[in-house]
Amino acid sequence: MTTIRDIARAAGVSETTVSLSFRAGSRISAPTREKIQLIARQIGYVPDLAARTLRLSDSRTIGMLILDIANPFYARMAREVETTARGLGYQVLIGESRWDDARETAQVERMLQAKVRGIIACFCETADEGWRLLAVRNMPCVAVDNVPENYRGPYVRNDLETAGRLAASHLIETGRRRPVLLIPEGSHPRFSTFQALKKGFAEELAQAGVPFDPARQAIASGLTIDDGKTAFERLRAAGLEADGVLCGNDLCALGVMEAADAAGVRPGPDLAVIGIDNLEIGRLARISLTSIRQPDVALAAEATNALIEGIESGGSVQIRSTHQPELIIRASSRR
Amino acid sequence: MTTIRDIARAAGVSETTVSLSFRAGSRISAPTREKIQLIARQIGYVPDLAARTLRLSDSRTIGMLILDIANPFYARMAREVETTARGLGYQVLIGESRWDDARETAQVERMLQAKVRGIIACFCETADEGWRLLAVRNMPCVAVDNVPENYRGPYVRNDLETAGRLAASHLIETGRRRPVLLIPEGSHPRFSTFQALKKGFAEELAQAGVPFDPARQAIASGLTIDDGKTAFERLRAAGLEADGVLCGNDLCALGVMEAADAAGVRPGPDLAVIGIDNLEIGRLARISLTSIRQPDVALAAEATNALIEGIESGGSVQIRSTHQPELIIRASSRR
DNA sequence: CTGAAAGCGCTAACAA
DNA sequence: TTGTTAGCGCTTTCAG
Numbered sequence: 062m063t064t065i066r067d068i069a070r071a072a073g074v075s076e077t078t079v080s081l082s083f084r085a086g087s088r089i090s091a092p093t094r095e096k097i098q099l100i101a102r103q104i105g106y107v108p109d110l111a112a113r114t115l116r117l118s119d120s121r122t123i124g125m126l127i128l129d130i131a132n133p134f135y136a137r138m139a140r141e142v143e144t145t146a147r148g149l150g151y152q153v154l155i156g157e158s159r160w161d162d163a164r165e166t167a168q169v170e171r172m173l174q175a176k177v178r179g180i181i182a183c184f185c186e187t188a189d190e191g192w193r194l195l196a197v198r199n200m201p202c203v204a205v206d207n208v209p210e211n212y213r214g215p216y217v218r219n220d221l222e223t224a225g226r227l228a229a230s231h232l233i234e235t236g237r238r239r240p241v242l243l244i245p246e247g248s249h250p251r252f253s254t255f256q257a258l259k260k261g262f263a264e265e266l267a268q269a270g271v272p273f274d275p276a277r278q279a280i281a282s283g284l285t286i287d288d289g290k291t292a293f294e295r296l297r298a299a300g301l302e303a304d305g306v307l308c309g310n311d312l313c314a315l316g317v318m319e320a321a322d323a324a325g326v327r328p329g330p331d332l333a334v335i336g337i338d339n340l341e342i343g344r345l346a347r348i349s350l351t352s353i354r355q356p357d358v359a360l361a362a363e364a365t366n367a368l369i370e371g372i373e374s375g376g377s378v379q380i381r382s383t384h385q386p387e388l389i390i391r392a393s394s395r396r
Numbered sequence: 397m398t399t400i401r402d403i404a405r406a407a408g409v410s411e412t413t414v415s416l417s418f419r420a421g422s423r424i425s426a427p428t429r430e431k432i433q434l435i436a437r438q439i440g441y442v443p444d445l446a447a448r449t450l451r452l453s454d455s456r457t458i459g460m461l462i463l464d465i466a467n468p469f470y471a472r473m474a475r476e477v478e479t480t481a482r483g484l485g486y487q488v489l490i491g492e493s494r495w496d497d498a499r500e501t502a503q504v505e506r507m508l509q510a511k512v513r514g515i516i517a518c519f520c521e522t523a524d525e526g527w528r529l530l531a532v533r534n535m536p537c538v539a540v541d542n543v544p545e546n547y548r549g550p551y552v553r554n555d556l557e558t559a560g561r562l563a564a565s566h567l568i569e570t571g572r573r574r575p576v577l578l579i580p581e582g583s584h585p586r587f588s589t590f591q592a593l594k595k596g597f598a599e600e601l602a603q604a605g606v607p608f609d610p611a612r613q614a615i616a617s618g619l620t621i622d623d624g625k626t627a628f629e630r631l632r633a634a635g636l637e638a639d640g641v642l643c644g645n646d647l648c649a650l651g652v653m654e655a656a657d658a659a660g661v662r663p664g665p666d667l668a669v670i671g672i673d674n675l676e677i678g679r680l681a682r683i684s685l686t687s688i689r690q691p692d693v694a695l696a697a698e699a700t701n702a703l704i705e706g707i708e709s710g711g712s713v714q715i716r717s718t719h720q721p722e723l724i725i726r727a728s729s730r731r
Numbered sequence: 732c733t734g735a736a737a738g739c740g741c742t743a744a745c746a747a
Numbered sequence: 748t749t750g751t752t753a754g755c756g757c758t759t760t761c762a763g
Contacts, residue, residue, distance in 0.1 A: 062756095064757085065756065080759090108756090108757080109755090111757095112756035112758090113757055115757075
């Protein structure tokens with residue numbers, strides 16, 4: 062391994078001179094600087110980040126905690142955070158929790174050990190340990206997408222209550238009277254986003270005088286295609302003659318459509334199906350899934366800028382921002 | 397920030413004792429150990445990874461270079477690498493190149509600076525700089541999914557030549573006589589996977605006596621849904637009356653289906669459409685896309701195990717493994 | 732414009 | 748069973 066000392070020896074200068082030669086606009090004279098850069102390149106010098114981090118006690122790194130890397134929604138956010146942070150001179154450490162508390166804690170711990178300066182986090186919400194660990198060490202942190210129940214720090218999120226309202230009023234407008242909501246309840250009991258969704262959905266229906274009993278008609282379902290299928294089948298088995306369904310995400314909605322098709326129930330005319338995320342495939346004519354579009358990339362960029370600004374200004378991060386969703390109407394909810 | 401020294405002071409022992417107390421099975425007596433662990437927890441001690449890395453000159457980290465984090469194919473591999481590596485006591489640094497040479501180089505440099513012990517890499521193939529950088533420093537490395545033209549190191553890949561053959565013989569069996577291949581050529585001129593695909597496809601067709609002129613019928617196309625649409629439209633504009641098309645991936649195939657539907661050409665009866673990746677959505681009845689399944693998770697796990705084994709045994713990584721694809725036939729290619 | 736020296740937090744020889 | 752000491756590679760005062 063080649064170090065700054067090797068270069069110093071080869072160039073016949075001190076380590077200080079070498080170190081400063083890499084820092085633009087430092088004292089070193091042009092000829093010395095060039096000589097050193099040349100030698101560095103020749104012997105294939107690579108600065109040791111660990112040493113620099115230790116010396117500066119600053120890693121110039123932020124952490125990004127996501128729930129599911131295989132879900133393009135989170136993957137795109139991770140990418141955006143990376144791009145934004147890089148532009149500001151920061152690296153990004155990505156950690157995935159897969160909705161698992163233990164994994165979340167492990168990832169947070171890893172980030173703390175790596176001395177990240179701050180964290181952009183999509184928390185699990187099934188336990189408080191993750192953000193508590195950060196709060197105790199007052200590590201700068203921005204919650205993104207969802208905001209845990211007792212969390213009081215900065216956040217950037219989507220307004221899912223409005224999303225629920227948009228979906229509900231659309232169902233009413235297309236003449237549906239037996240709406241159902243499919244959200245993850247068993248597995249993510251306190252997922253605030255879905256609680257907000259339920260609230261908006263229920264309230265809007267109530268205002269329109271459409272009966273909706275959250276206890277019976279907000280049904281637990283996962284967020285995969287298979288979960289959607291299963292949910293539809295359970296719905297029928299339970300004798301709930303739904304004519305409109307809002308799903309926790311697009312994948313779940315696709316599953317519902319699939320099962321409905323198979324059962325001879327036509328998505329659209331017989332059963333309005335609405336998803337969330339506005340995935341690209343929902344746009345395909347063969348699918349044509351009505352969906353609620355949530356800004357993801359914008360969310361990530363805003364959170365990253367706020368976080369790094371907070372870090373640099375030595376103070377705390379203050380952002381509390383809520384983005385508005387948009388209903389994209391397609392055939393799956395039209396009569 | 398709290399260090400090992402703070403604990404030592406609080407416990408009235410030396411730093412060595414504290415350090416060793418965290419290492420299971422070291423000399424320290426049980427009571428001392430417990431006392432130290434307790435204090436550590438109380439004052440919220442977090443080990444400094446940079447310091448440890450510097451001291452040990454070992455980061456216990458490997459790098460994972462991927463092309464597109466928003467593509468579930470790569471995201472799932474990244475996850476698998478992470479899981480496998482963690483099981484073996486290694487962290488993973490994820491870096492995304494987005495098929496961009498400069499970004500690839502930057503990510504590799506970042507990994508070198510972070511003193512990763514080895515790298516699992518999906519290379520761009522548009523430039524050699526990435527893997528050359530590694531080779532020069534003889535950094536252990538396993539190429540995954542694709543293998544750059546001049547690269548001579550270890551790899552784990554899919555057999556795309558066979559994939560091409562499978563697709564071709566399926567087209568022949570369903571009576572197609574005017575096959576077309578849609579692969580990225582303009583943007584990724586030397587993408588070895590697609591070269592192999594073309595080779596297998598062309599040879600199998602030649603053997604069956606079906607005319608296929610690679611110069612005219614292997615058409616450049618991107619790998620997104622929109623690229624597939626565009627490609628179909630250009631195909632028609634060029635007067636190529638294709639009756640079968642093999643696409644570089646499923647997304648591209650979905651775009652072709654979409655455009656075909658819109659043009660009144662029925663995927664299946666009129667035009668066999670075949671994709672690659674066997675994405676979950678292709679299974680939906682409304683899509684029913686014939687596709688070539690490639691093991692991704694298995695690939696990643698195998699590469700990671702081989703890499704870490706090589707690292708630990710102090711020697712070089714030796715794996716050269718090719719996985720077999722499988723044709724999943726669905727409606728999009730049936731008469 | 733350049734160099735000498737100290738130290739970031741941790742671990743591993745070597746002593747006791 | 749515990750402590751002393753040195754040093755990983757880098758940056759930054761402070762002297763020249």
